[in-house]
Amino acid sequence: MSNRSIVSIADYSREKIQNLLDMAKEFEKAPNRRLLVGKVVATLFFEPSTRTRLSFETAANRLGARVIGFTDPKVTSSSKGETLKDTIKMVSNYADVIVMRHKLEGAALYASEVTDVPIINAGDGSNLHPSQTMLDLYSIYKTQGTLENLNIYMVGDLKYGRTVHSLLMSMRKYNPTFHFIAPKELEMPDEYKLYCKQNGIKYIEQTDFTEDTIADADILYMTRVQRERFTDLMEYERVKDAYILHANMLGKCRENMKILHPLPRVNEIEYDVDDSKHAYYFEQAQNGLYAREALICDVLGITLEDIRNDKTTTL
Amino acid sequence: MEKRKDLVVAALESGTVIDHIPTDKVFTIVQLLQLDKCTDQVTIGNNLESAKFGKKGIIKIANRFFSDAEISQLAVVCPNIRLCIIKDYEVVEKKQVTLPDELDNVVRCANPVCITNNEPMKTVFYVTDKVNGIMKCRYCGKEQHIENIKLV
Numbered sequence: 001m002s003n004r005s006i007v008s009i010a011d012y013s014r015e016k017i018q019n020l021l022d023m024a025k026e027f028e029k030a031p032n033r034r035l036l037v038g039k040v041v042a043t044l045f046f047e048p049s050t051r052t053r054l055s056f057e058t059a060a061n062r063l064g065a066r067v068i069g070f071t072d073p074k075v076t077s078s079s080k081g082e083t084l085k086d087t088i089k090m091v092s093n094y095a096d097v098i099v100m101r102h103k104l105e106g107a108a109l110y111a112s113e114v115t116d117v118p119i120i121n122a123g124d125g126s127n128l129h130p131s132q133t134m135l136d137l138y139s140i141y142k143t144q145g146t147l148e149n150l151n152i153y154m155v156g157d158l159k160y161g162r163t164v165h166s167l168l169m170s171m172r173k174y175n176p177t178f179h180f181i182a183p184k185e186l187e188m189p190d191e192y193k194l195y196c197k198q199n200g201i202k203y204i205e206q207t208d209f210t211e212d213t214i215a216d217a218d219i220l221y222m223t224r225v226q227r228e229r230f231t232d233l234m235e236y237e238r239v240k241d242a243y244i245l246h247a248n249m250l251g252k253c254r255e256n257m258k259i260l261h262p263l264p265r266v267n268e269i270e271y272d273v274d275d276s277k278h279a280y281y282f283e284q285a286q287n288g289l290y291a292r293e294a295l296i297c298d299v300l301g302i303t304l305e306d307i308r309n310d311k312t313t314t315l
Numbered sequence: 316m317e318k319r320k321d322l323v324v325a326a327l328e329s330g331t332v333i334d335h336i337p338t339d340k341v342f343t344i345v346q347l348l349q350l351d352k353c354t355d356q357v358t359i360g361n362n363l364e365s366a367k368f369g370k371k372g373i374i375k376i377a378n379r380f381f382s383d384a385e386i387s388q389l390a391v392v393c394p395n396i397r398l399c400i401i402k403d404y405e406v407v408e409k410k411q412v413t414l415p416d417e418l419d420n421v422v423r424c425a426n427p428v429c430i431t432n433n434e435p436m437k438t439v440f441y442v443t444d445k446v447n448g449i450m451k452c453r454y455c456g457k458e459q460h461i462e463n464i465k466l467v
Contacts, residue, residue: 084434106430106454125428127455191458 004299005112005119009130010169017137017147017170019304023294024138024287026307031289034312035302036065042095043069044087045122046078047103051263051285052122052131056099059292064312068095085114092117097299118299126162132262133166135291139284140219143258147174151216155181155209156223156243156268158188163262164223165192168201178203181213183239185230209243215252220245220278222261224268247272260284330355330377332399333389338362340393341372347388347466348381355379387415391422391464394448414442414461422450423465429455438467 009017027033041060045053053071060067068091070076078087084107091098092115100108101122108121108128123129141147152171154164158180168178169192178196180188180203187205196203206213214220225243230236244267245259258280261269265281273279297307336344341361344350350357356377365371380400381389389396390412400408420437431438431454439453448461 084430085436102430103428104430104433105426105428105456106452109454110430110434110436124430125455 004301005108005121006130006295006299007109007112007119007121008128009133010128010166012170014173020134020291020294020298021138021141023297023304023307024134024290025142026304027290027293028287030313031062031293032313033062033307033310034064035297035307035310036060036063036300039065039096039300040094041065041067041296042091042098043067043071043122044091044098044100045069045071046073046076046084046107047101047123048072049101049123052101055285055288056120056122056131056292056296059289059296060099062289063293063296065096065296069099084111088115088119097296099296120295120299123162126160129162129166131288131292131295132163133170134295135284135288136163136167136221136260136262137170138291139258139260139280139287142287143280144218144256147171149175149177150218151177151179152219152221153179153181153214153217154188154221154223155245156225157186157229158182158223159186160226160229161223164188164221167221168192169195172199172201176201179213179217180205181207181209181243183207183225183235183242185232185235185239186225209245211249211252214249214257216254217257218254220253220257220259222259222265222268222281224264224266244268244270245273246270247276250276250278253278326404327375327377327401328404329402330375331379331381332401333374333376334371334397334399335365335368336372336374336396337368337393338370338372341374343392344374344389344396347392348376348385350374350376353379383415384419384421386410386412387418388421388466390414391418391461391466394461414445414448416442418442418450420467422459423467424452424455424457425459425463425465426452426455426457429457431455 043053043056057067073079088111097118099120099122102124105125105127107124108119112119121128121130144150158164222245227236257278259278261281263285338361358375361372362370394414396412398410399406418440422440424431424438429452440450442450449458451458
């Protein structure tokens with residue numbers, strides 16, 4: 001019902017993306033503002049996700065809103081068999097915006113259809129995670145100064161990695177060249193390769209992950225190769241160390257290259273990389289705060305203009 | 316007394332004739348349109364000679380006229396059947412069943428972790444490729460082929 005909900009950003013126009021990036025930039029300059037005083041933000045985590053929840057709740061708090069919600073569905077009525085619709089309807093009576101994470105795909109879209117309160121999708125199963133995509137875009141924009149014409153290398157689990165799929169789709173209007181570096185079992189699914197072809201996105205697939213193969217990258221987007229994704233554990237043992245980034249692989253890389261990772265990392269980025277000027281994953285997580293402040297404001301109808309005119313910053 | 320060699324099936328005064336049904340789909344349609352619960356006259360013929368298809372099925376239902384939603388259900392099961400609407404013994408309208416752009420609450424999503432399989436709600440599918448019969452779930456985005464679908 002509400003057209004201000006953010007369920008997916010895959011189809012956002014360049015203008016809309018730029019607008020959100022500019023909003024995030026304002027929040028980076030001054031994250032603490034009183035823009036949402038008197039507003040209540042509900043964070044409904046039907047599936048636990050500490051990182052995403054803390055980021056959203058921090059965003060809401062820094063904007064002066066109050067936060068209600070739950071962190072674990074076991075304590076809610078959904079464990080008693082209440083439908084998602086009923087839970088959303090009930091919370092809609094209390095909150096001005098609902099941030100929700102759910103294990104079922106399409107849950108956020110459905111929620112947005114049963115209430116007038118704007119919904120922000122904080123992840124629905126392996127389907128979509130627009131706030132992660134927004135912070136990825138902001139991190140790329142901030143470190144490269146543009147989203148245009150970049151060489152983006154995606155490494156690791158490209159089959160199940162929802163963040164790489166979302167990023168791929170939302171970059172389509174910016175003429176990127178993708179390099180997909182993954183073991184055979186975890187290669188980019190055909191539907192996304194087809195998507196690239198249909199949208200004229202250039203991509204190169206490779207299995208080698210070496211100093212030379214990443215030399216032309218502007219962005220190195222690392223993901224975790226998880227043991228449980230493999231049907232053949234021999235195969236896992238064979239490839240598990242092949243997609244680990246070491247500091248000694250950064251010798252030939254571009255000056256502007258930045259390493260992103262949605263976190264949590266396990267071992268796919270060696271700790272010796274953390275001190276490199278190319279490491280950006282912790283800043284990336286911090287950018288999530290600004291991106292989420294922008295998203296919360298956007299669904300509540302607060303514009304870039306409003307933020308620029310805002311005099312409530314408490315720096 | 317000579318044995319009767321045929322039974323005359325009366326022409327419909329008013330109702331719907333569904334023609335050119337593939338022989339293996341006749342009873343699916345019976346089920347789909349809940350004709351087993353229909354109290355008006357229903358005539359079902361199957362494995363009848365057809366100039367076009369070799370063999371075909373045909374169903375005549377007296378006094379029933381189907382809504383567009385019911386017809387789009389039929390399209391999902393067999394995309395090429397034809398409906399004749401009969402009034403006063405005359406064919407007043409012929410409807411070629413075609414896949415609509417959108418299927419409301421007809422197809423079940425094949426994805427077990429789709430919200431539609433876990434909430435008491437209606438499904439929506441967008442037909443993305445009418446030629447090859449590809450449809451996409453509005454909610455989880457998963458695509459499925461018309462030959463593999465299950466009805467709600």
